[in-house]
Amino acid sequence: MRDVFVAGIGITSFTRLEYPLVEIAAYPGLMAMRESGIKTIDQLYVANMGGCRVNHQTGLASAVVDNLSLTPAAADSIENGPASGASAIKQGFMAVASGVCDVVMVIGAERMREVNNLEATDFVATLTHPMAEYIYGVTLPSLAGMFARLYMDKYGITSRHLAMVAVKNHKHAMDNFYAHLHEEVTLEGILDSPDATTNNPIIADPLRFYDMCPVSDGGACLILTTADIAKKTGKPMVRLAGVGQATDTHAVHDRKDPTDLMAVREAAKRSFAMAGLKPKDVNVAELHDAFTILEIVESEEVGFFEKGQGHIALQEGYTKIGGKLPINPSGGLKAKGHPVGATGVGQAHEIVLQLRGEAGKRQVKNAKVGFTCNFGGFGNNVVCLTFVREG
Amino acid sequence: MRDVFVAGIGITSFTRLEYPLVEIAAYPGLMAMRESGIKTIDQLYVANMGGCRVNHQTGLASAVVDNLSLTPAAADSIENGPASGASAIKQGFMAVASGVCDVVMVIGAERMREVNNLEATDFVATLTHPMAEYIYGVTLPSLAGMFARLYMDKYGITSRHLAMVAVKNHKHAMDNFYAHLHEEVTLEGILDSPDATTNNPIIADPLRFYDMCPVSDGGACLILTTADIAKKTGKPMVRLAGVGQATDTHAVHDRKDPTDLMAVREAAKRSFAMAGLKPKDVNVAELHDAFTILEIVESEEVGFFEKGQGHIALQEGYTKIGGKLPINPSGGLKAKGHPVGATGVGQAHEIVLQLRGEAGKRQVKNAKVGFTCNFGGFGNNVVCLTFVREG
Numbered sequence: 001m002r003d004v005f006v007a008g009i010g011i012t013s014f015t016r017l018e019y020p021l022v023e024i025a026a027y028p029g030l031m032a033m034r035e036s037g038i039k040t041i042d043q044l045y046v047a048n049m050g051g052c053r054v055n056h057q058t059g060l061a062s063a064v065v066d067n068l069s070l071t072p073a074a075a076d077s078i079e080n081g082p083a084s085g086a087s088a089i090k091q092g093f094m095a096v097a098s099g100v101c102d103v104v105m106v107i108g109a110e111r112m113r114e115v116n117n118l119e120a121t122d123f124v125a126t127l128t129h130p131m132a133e134y135i136y137g138v139t140l141p142s143l144a145g146m147f148a149r150l151y152m153d154k155y156g157i158t159s160r161h162l163a164m165v166a167v168k169n170h171k172h173a174m175d176n177f178y179a180h181l182h183e184e185v186t187l188e189g190i191l192d193s194p195d196a197t198t199n200n201p202i203i204a205d206p207l208r209f210y211d212m213c214p215v216s217d218g219g220a221c222l223i224l225t226t227a228d229i230a231k232k233t234g235k236p237m238v239r240l241a242g243v244g245q246a247t248d249t250h251a252v253h254d255r256k257d258p259t260d261l262m263a264v265r266e267a268a269k270r271s272f273a274m275a276g277l278k279p280k281d282v283n284v285a286e287l288h289d290a291f292t293i294l295e296i297v298e299s300e301e302v303g304f305f306e307k308g309q310g311h312i313a314l315q316e317g318y319t320k321i322g323g324k325l326p327i328n329p330s331g332g333l334k335a336k337g338h339p340v341g342a343t344g345v346g347q348a349h350e351i352v353l354q355l356r357g358e359a360g361k362r363q364v365k366n367a368k369v370g371f372t373c374n375f376g377g378f379g380n381n382v383v384c385l386t387f388v389r390e391g
Numbered sequence: 392m393r394d395v396f397v398a399g400i401g402i403t404s405f406t407r408l409e410y411p412l413v414e415i416a417a418y419p420g421l422m423a424m425r426e427s428g429i430k431t432i433d434q435l436y437v438a439n440m441g442g443c444r445v446n447h448q449t450g451l452a453s454a455v456v457d458n459l460s461l462t463p464a465a466a467d468s469i470e471n472g473p474a475s476g477a478s479a480i481k482q483g484f485m486a487v488a489s490g491v492c493d494v495v496m497v498i499g500a501e502r503m504r505e506v507n508n509l510e511a512t513d514f515v516a517t518l519t520h521p522m523a524e525y526i527y528g529v530t531l532p533s534l535a536g537m538f539a540r541l542y543m544d545k546y547g548i549t550s551r552h553l554a555m556v557a558v559k560n561h562k563h564a565m566d567n568f569y570a571h572l573h574e575e576v577t578l579e580g581i582l583d584s585p586d587a588t589t590n591n592p593i594i595a596d597p598l599r600f601y602d603m604c605p606v607s608d609g610g611a612c613l614i615l616t617t618a619d620i621a622k623k624t625g626k627p628m629v630r631l632a633g634v635g636q637a638t639d640t641h642a643v644h645d646r647k648d649p650t651d652l653m654a655v656r657e658a659a660k661r662s663f664a665m666a667g668l669k670p671k672d673v674n675v676a677e678l679h680d681a682f683t684i685l686e687i688v689e690s691e692e693v694g695f696f697e698k699g700q701g702h703i704a705l706q707e708g709y710t711k712i713g714g715k716l717p718i719n720p721s722g723g724l725k726a727k728g729h730p731v732g733a734t735g736v737g738q739a740h741e742i743v744l745q746l747r748g749e750a751g752k753r754q755v756k757n758a759k760v761g762f763t764c765n766f767g768g769f770g771n772n773v774v775c776l777t778f779v780r781e782g
Contacts, residue, residue, distance in 0.1 A: 001489055001490050001491070020521065020522075022521070049443070049449055050443060050449075051443075051517075052440070052441060052442075052443045052444045052470075052514075052517055053443045053444040056517050056521070056525070057517055057521065058440055058441075058470060058472055058517040058518050059470075059471065059472040059517070059518045059641075059767060059768050059771070059772060060470075061471065061772070062471070062472070062518075062638055062641055062767060062768050062771045062772040063520065063641045065638045066638065066639075066640050066641040066642075066645075066771065067641070070638075071637075071638040071639055071640065071654075072637040072638050072639065072653065072654060072657050073637075073638060074481075074636035074637065074638065075471075075636075075638050075772060076469055076470070076471050076478045076481075076482070076636075077469070077470040077471060078467055078468070078469060078470075079443075079449060079450075079451075079467070079468040079469075079470060080450065080452065080453070080466075080467050080468065081449055081450040081453070087467045090465075090467075091467070091482055091485075093491075094482075094485045094486050094489045094491050095485050097489040097490075097491065098392055098485045098488040098489030098490075098491075099392050099488075099489075100392070100484075100485050100488065100489075100634075123443075126442075126443055126447050126448055126449040126450070127449050127450045127453075129454065130411065130413070130447070130448065131411075134447070243491075245465035245466075245467075246462075246463040246464075246465065247453055247456045247457065247461075247462045247463050247464060247465065247466050248457075248462055248463065249457050249462065250450075250453055250454045250457040250458070251457075254457075262463065263462075263463060266463050376450060376453060377450050377453050380450070380453045380457065381450060381452070381453040381466060
């Protein structure tokens with residue numbers, strides 16, 4: 001297998017975007033081409049979840065490759081729910097590693113603004129099991145609520161800990177120009193004040209409004225290539241060193257212990273094994289905090305902390321910028337935003353910025369090893385990536 | 392790069408199926424596991440186009456990997472319109488060739504029976520360009536009609552030649568248990584008889600009812616692996632020797648000559664180059680005859696015949712079973728059926744059967760080299776595969 005490097009990156013704001021899905025996807029591709037000087041590619045992958053239903057658009061990769069004048073390059077769309085982005089990066093990794101392609105552009109894009117919140121919730125519920133979950137009215141927020149209750153009871157986590165994730169990630173996002181939410185929040189404001197029940201109502205008990213990510217539009221891009229081609233860009237060399245993916249039962253109720261996120265554990269293990277690294281080697285991570293509880297649980301399952309210790313590390317400031325292992329310096333899904341198919345590519349974009357030392361005010365000092373966890377379904381399909389700054 | 396072999400295959404009937412999309416996808420996977428004796432996989436790819444919109448199902452690969460009890464294997468869904476199937480096979484090829492995976496299951500599946508013909512046509516029109524085509528009312532059948540008229544005028548092709556494709560492929564399908572249409576048709580019946588205008592009405596001038604494929608449900612599977620593992624199955628060794636893909640302008644009206652299917656030509660060239668073979672080496676082919684005109688044009692663009700000579704070869708019986716180069720012995724999309732995301736895997740399934748010598752009454756004698764052309768959008772994204780029987 002050949003080594004695989006990141007040659008260029010690009011991103012749109014994660015927010016409500018006016019322009020069509022094809023252009024949301026194409027724009028970060030153009031940014032990555034400008035940055036890297038790369039003008040031809042062998043393959044494009046586009047990660048997207050809802051184009052067919054929400055935007056009347058299939059064959060999205062074909063549309064984008066033409067929009068960027070990159071025909072006759074090969075082009076395919078990849079779908080793995082909210083983990084589509086990291087899945088597309090994995091395909092790009094294999095295309096370069098195998099020698100089939102020298103230059104692969106990976107884009108993630110989603111445009112949700114066509115639909116209202118109810119439709120968005122039903123659309124995302126296409127990820128649930130039709131016979132074991134959806135038919136009984138289960139949606140992703142309700143699954144997350146039930147999961148959070150069980151996890152909190154088991155490990156002594158309180159609503160205060162969940163709110164601390166929101167406070168930290170909203171603060172991180174203040175320094176991210178591309179983040180959806182630029183709104184600093186405090187424990188007082190969203191939990192303790194008399195207005196909190198109005199400002200931060202319960203959505204899926206025990207989860208409140210500020211425990212949930214926004215519905216965002218957005219796109220992000222990574223260009224993957226060989227060492228030789230990456231060197232020519234003159235940018236710091238960031239290697240995609242580990243790619244790990246694992247699946248679990250499609251329905252949460254089929255798991256022996258519903259608080260056990262086996263696929264997160266296994267995907268991280270596989271990613272670290274390929275990279276020849278361990279969780280303790282990681283300097284900066286982007287975890288999939290679509291719901292605040294998930295950041296805490298993933299920080300344990302990927303191996304950063306012991307089971308039941310994630311909320312303690314959070315409380316002690318270990319995971320904020322300036323702490324020993326900053327998590328979600330971008331603002332995470334919580335505050336940077338969650339344009340579903342784009343999210344995994346957005347996570348990787350942040351890690352590449354951090355490893356290059358180009359993250360500005362939110363830069364994590366001396367970051368050499370970065371890690372992402374992209375979480376599909378309710379933990380039924382998880383992809384973890386490990387990036388290493390070389391030289 | 393490692394060599395890649397087909398270890399097992401499976402298929403459902405291409406017809407109207409009662410069971411849910413997840414099970415349409417899983418069943419051919421089970422058949423391929425049974426046939427090959429393979430019980431664990433590293434990766435599943437599922438090709439599907441309409442799950443999100445038509446079946447309220449995303450994360451299809453996650454659902455299928457669980458349905459087949461193959462967790463925690465990695466699983467991703469691939470979409471490239473009607474060429475999704477061959478795109479998924481390409482991903483499987485790279486996964487094994489790169490050494491990331493030893494065993495990859497590739498499934499294609501679609502379930503269209505939820506929607507009526509009007510909805511189906513609008514769903515497939517998600518493949519068109521939103522600003523240059525769809526907004527003006529263009530659909531896939533109307534594009535095909537306009538294309539056919541231009542092509543017929545340019546090369547002296549008549550409606551009789553188009554009907555000959557239908558007659559040939561309907562006849563081939565009579566010996567295919569899994570085909571959608573078991574209905575032998577004649578030039579007399581669909582063209583010359585006084586009833587022809589009723590039996591075979593014009594749908595998108597000059598294309599008539601029998602120039603178009605049916606709307607089918609169905610699934611198909613290929614297991615791809617290394618030479619060592621394939622040998623253990625005891626089946627004849629079929630190697631996936633060439634994978635070629637190319638894109639063209641998304642909108643047909645952006646092409647200098649709308650009768651020129653550049654992406655077909657380029658994808659075929661790339662596939663043959665990787666395999667180290669030429670069009671004249673091919674003994675049997677499955678081409679993408681969603682509309683009869685396409686079989687004729689593709690037979691030229693992939694290099695079997697000179698431009699403008701495809702209809703002559705057809706007329707002379709060159710492309711029927713028993714002819715020098717049988718095309719669509721399965722019945723093709725025209726009569727075997729066209730469950731969109733499954734079609735490319737179904738084409739490969741037929742070629743593997745033919746190269747193994749397991750195609751029964753429709754066996755092409757001494758078939759050593761087989762070829763498939765899977766056509767996405769209206770020729771904006773095409774994938775060609777070359778298979779070789781070894782030993």
